[in-house]
Amino acid sequence: MSLFRRCAAQISRLRALRQLYHAFVSESSPEAKGRTLLRQWLTPAQRTQFEEQGYFDVVGCATRRRYRVQYGSVANVREIDLEGRFGPFLCFAPEGYLVPGDVMLAQKIALETDEVATLAVANRVAAVVRRADRRS
Template identity: 35%
Template structure:
């Protein structure tokens, strides 16, 4: 009798574990579907905000250019999770990089749309730049001079 009780208990435990694993898998699958749907909506929004030239550029290269609404500076916003804004100087040379994104787990396309809207708006650009983290870049020429020393 004790063997049957032990077997029943073991069977019940295995069944409970299997059901919990199945619920967890289903929850993860639903979350992945929701994230994918949010990414699709965010991409549609971003593409709707871009002008035809920016849209072509983004679809071909994964980035687009924006002219600052207040400063007139030229920015390149790249599809990247961090430090994805290049501030361009003469001849398209990167002067420095910016990192500015909201907290939380937003779809990357929503982050890019927010960056686009802030940079091209004359009143929001200056505020955006004051809050963004600035990362220096070294040109190949500057790196060569540094290595010679």
């Protein structure tokens, strides 16, 4: 085997090993673990919605209102009215630093099990609408 072929084979093995390492690290990161736990708690419809669109809808236990939980940790929940219009962002999360998947799971559980108390502590943040062509 020529020196070139030996080097090419070693480079190929090194690339494969690097890809395997990156896949392992990315799957075992706190953020990946949070997303995995979240997916396990979602209903099949919510899981499909989350995987395809990056958010899922939750129905509150007391008022039966619908809320959209978007990927993130801050001001990532919005109420949806019967006509499908969005209300203000709701900002509520567990204490301490948690990855987005863990925060979203806590938000889902809070709305589904104690909606009234959750809404009592949530801050409401109006959506900012920006115009694309703002000229002075």
